[in-house]
Structure formats: C-alpha cells, structure tokens
Amino acid sequence: MMQKSYKLVALLAAALLLNSGYAAAEEGFWSWIGAGTIDGWRGVGVVPVDNKQYKEECGSCHFAYQPGLLPTKSWEKLLTAEALHDHFGEVADLDKDTLQTLRDYVLNNAADKSMHKIAKKITIATDEGQNNTSDISSQDTYSDPISVEGVASQRAVGVFITSLTGTGNTVTLQKSVGSAGTWMDVASYTTDQQVSYNDSLDKQVVFYRLGVKAGGYVKGATRVTLSDFVGTRPLRITEVRYIKRKHNDIPAKMVKDNKDVKSLSYCNACHTKAEKGIFKEDTVSIPNYPDY
Amino acid sequence: MKNLYTLMALIGALFMAANAAATPATDAEFAQFKSAGATNFSAEHGKQNWGKEVASKDREKRSCTTCHDADLTKPGKHNTTKKVIEPMAPGVNKERYTDQKKIEKWFKRNCEWTWGRECTAQEKGDFLKFLMGAK
Numbered sequence: 001m002m003q004k005s006y007k008l009v010a011l012l013a014a015a016l017l018l019n020s021g022y023a024a025a026e027e028g029f030w031s032w033i034g035a036g037t038i039d040g041w042r043g044v045g046v047v048p049v050d051n052k053q054y055k056e057e058c059g060s061c062h063f064a065y066q067p068g069l070l071p072t073k074s075w076e077k078l079l080t081a082e083a084l085h086d087h088f089g090e091v092a093d094l095d096k097d098t099l100q101t102l103r104d105y106v107l108n109n110a111a112d113k114s115m116h117k118i119a120k121k122i123t124i125a126t127d128e129g130q131n132n133t134s135d136i137s138s139q140d141t142y143s144d145p146i147s148v149e150g151v152a153s154q155r156a157v158g159v160f161i162t163s164l165t166g167t168g169n170t171v172t173l174q175k176s177v178g179s180a181g182t183w184m185d186v187a188s189y190t191t192d193q194q195v196s197y198n199d200s201l202d203k204q205v206v207f208y209r210l211g212v213k214a215g216g217y218v219k220g221a222t223r224v225t226l227s228d229f230v231g232t233r234p235l236r237i238t239e240v241r242y243i244k245r246k247h248n249d250i251p252a253k254m255v256k257d258n259k260d261v262k263s264l265s266y267c268n269a270c271h272t273k274a275e276k277g278i279f280k281e282d283t284v285s286i287p288n289y290p291d292y
Numbered sequence: 293m294k295n296l297y298t299l300m301a302l303i304g305a306l307f308m309a310a311n312a313a314a315t316p317a318t319d320a321e322f323a324q325f326k327s328a329g330a331t332n333f334s335a336e337h338g339k340q341n342w343g344k345e346v347a348s349k350d351r352e353k354r355s356c357t358t359c360h361d362a363d364l365t366k367p368g369k370h371n372t373t374k375k376v377i378e379p380m381a382p383g384v385n386k387e388r389y390t391d392q393k394k395i396e397k398w399f400k401r402n403c404e405w406t407w408g409r410e411c412t413a414q415e416k417g418d419f420l421k422f423l424m425g426a427k
Contacts, residue, residue: 062373090372091405095397262374 045118142211338422
C-alpha cells in the first residue's frame with residue numbers, strides 16, 4: 001500500500017516536471033496542447049519552411065522565403081534552370097534533381113495552396129489583377145475604380161471601349177491621386193478603342209475610373225473596361241500589392257536608408273519571427289528605431 | 293616503451309596536421325581535376341586568383357573577396373543579400389570541403405558570377421589547394 005502511493009506520487013511529480021519543462025518554452029507549450037496546428041492561432045501568417053533541402057539551398061544566400069509568400073504562377077516562373085541561372089543577377093544554378101525537389105515542394109506549398117492569413121491575402125492580391133467593366137446607359141455613370149502603383153510599366157492602365165462609335169456619347173478617363181474621390185479628367189474618347197495609358201507618376205498610388213460625365217450621354221449602352229496589366233505574376237515578394245501596401249507608411253530612413261535594413265527584401269531584418277512564418281506587427285523590431 | 297608511444301603519437305599528430313583538410317570529397321575532386329589534365333596544383337596560384345579582380349563591360353569589378361573575406365578564417369558577406377558566409381578555412385569551419393557535390397556546385401556558380409565563365413580544372417585545383425591549407 002505504502003509502496004503503491006509512493007509510486008503514484010513519483011509518477012505525478014514526474015508528470016508535473018515534464019509539463020513545466022514544456023511550459024517554460026512557450027512554443028513547446030502551445031504545440032504541447034495542440035494549438036500549434038491551428039491556423040493563425042499565434043499569428044502564423046504563412047507556413048514555416050519545413051523542407052530541409054529548401055532551407056539549405058535557398059537559405060545559404062538569402063532569407064529562405066516561405067513558399068506561401070508567392071502564388072504558384074510566380075514560383076513556376078522563378079524556379080526553372082534557365083531562370084535560376086540569372087536569379088536577380090545572381091548565378092543560382094541547381095542540379096536537376098535538387099531543382100525538381102525544391103520546385104515540387106514550393107509549388108505544393110505556394111500561397112494559393114494555403115489557408116494561412118498572409119498566403120491568402122497574397123493569393124487575392126495576385127489573383128487576376130484589376131478588371132472592371134460597366135455598361136453605361138446614363139450620364140454621370142462610371143466603372144468601379146482601379147488603382148495603380150509602382151513604377152514604369154507597372155503603372156499601365158488599359159482602356160477598352162465598345163459600342164461607343166455613333167452614339168454621340170463621350171467617355172472620360174478620370175484619375176484621383178492617393179485615394180478615390182477627387183476626380184480629375186485625364187482623357188476623353190468618342191469612338192471605340194483599346195488604348196494603354198501611363199501616368200508616369202512613379203511610386204504614387206493613383207485611382208482611375210472610366211465613364212460618362214454629366215452632359216456626356218446621348219444614347220445607347222456603351223461598354224467600358226478598365227484594367228491593369230500588372231501585379232498578377234510578381235517575381236519579387238516586394239512587388240506583391242498587398243506586401244507593398246502593408247509597408248507603405250514606413251519611412252525610407254527606416255528601411256532603404258537604414259544601414260541595418262537596406263531593403264524590404266530582408267524580411268528578418270525587422271520581422272523577428274519571420275522564420276516561423278510570423279509577421280505580426282508586435283513581432284517587428286526595426287534596427288536603430290527601437291521606438292517605432 | 294613510453295618513449296615509443298610518445299614518438300608514435302607525435303608522428304601521428306604530424307601526419308594528421310599535414311593532411312588536416314583532406315577529405316574523401318577533396319580527394320575525389322583532385323582525382324577529377326587530374327583526369328581532366330590538370331596537374332601540379334599550387335596554393336600560391338590559388339591565392340593569386342582569389343584576389344584577382346575581373347571587370348566586364350556592364351558591371352562592377354568582381355573577385356572572390358567581393359563576398360568572401362581575404363582572410364579565410366573570417367566570415368564573409370554576400371554582396372547582394374548581405375547574408376553572412378561562414379569562413380572558408382577548414383581549420384575554423386569543419387564543414388568545409390566535406391561534400392563533393394557542394395564543392396562543385398559553388399565552383400560552378402561562383403566562377404560564373406565572378407569571372408563570367410566556369411573555372412578550369414587547373415584553377416579549381418589551385419583554389420582548393422589554397423583554401424584547404426588555410427588554418
């Protein structure tokens with residue numbers, strides 16, 4: 001009897017010890033109670049890299065970006081023998097077998113294959129681009145606005161107009177800088193056409209809409225379409241619209257001109273838990289700007 | 293008897309020091325270089341090439357030391373990503389030159405990036421000799 005209860009106490013003590021050991025390491029504790037597998041439970045935005053070869057091959061030169069940070073179509077273009085031979089200016093040749101292994105792993109875990117928060121946002125941001133069509137049969141009617149950002153060709157706006165010729169209607173392209181609301185005329189059209197417009201306002205967010213102003217309508221139903229041509233297949237994670245927007249309000253002095261950061265490409269320069277797929281704001285620590 | 297043991301240990305130590313960095317991987321590499329016609333591998337030539345700057349028309353001058361430190365016992369830094377590159381000296385970094393596939397992979401990539409072409413068997417042998425000798 002006596003012996004039995006000793007045994008019991010010893011067992012209990014051992015169990016407690018084990019538990020507290022787990023609890024001491026916070027993460028171990030969470031995975032211990034099974035929460036580690038619940039999406040987003042602790043702010044895991046993308047699935048951490050769990051392929052040793054990927055971590056080694058890619059991580060020997062740069063932060064081993066999680067596959068969930070780009071959609072399948074982007075990775076498909078990046079991870080070919082040809083593309084890797086000129087990998088953003090670096091020679092990143094891989095032997096055939098390694099490339100196949102890494103490519104399979106990445107494509108199976110790309111953003112659009114994941115339900116994690118950031119991966120989903122990236123999937124949406126890179127999905128189809130923007131494409132808004134409206135049939136206009138009264139004055140003062142416009143398509144939903146689209147926005148452009150980035151530089152050079154990234155800013156191209158596609159204007160497509162049909163069923164306009166002969167109606168006497170006037171279609172106007174308008175822009176609003178910074179946010180949608182303060183509309184200014186950019187161009188107007190009185191015949192069917194497909195044209196590309198580029199405002200050259202590099203790095204500014206500009207909204208566009210296409211429609212018929214008050215007094216511009218005569219008859220018929222004119223179809224207008226506004227689209228952007230970009231953002232759909234970014235090769236750089238920093239070109240993903242969602243990622244750009246998330247970092248928009250951080251001043252250049254903290255990133256580009258910060259000697260310990262330099263570029264948004266170095267996720268883990270500020271995101272202290274980037275490797276774990278956690279990019280939440282409270283895990284950010286910007287070097288040389290402790291109070292940000 | 294005791295003296296004999298000491299002597300044996302000493303000889304052993306000497307032998308090991310002389311071959312400190314040689315691994316099955318490097319042996320295989322040298323065999324390959326030789327079969328490609330290279331011979332008389334020279335650490336001195338390797339050292340010269342390590343610092344040799346090569347320019348090409350549309351880019352900055354590049355050398356091994358653009359990313360690796362000239363002092364092989366010190367870590368280097370990737371030119372673009374700034375990621376730390378572990379020291380090249382096997383005396384400091386035990387993992388160096390233990391995997392033939394890795395050696396070949398990096399020779400191919402880095403020769404192309406730095407010199408704009410693949411290195412010859414002779415150049416690679418000289419490099420390896422130089423790198424392995426670093427304490």
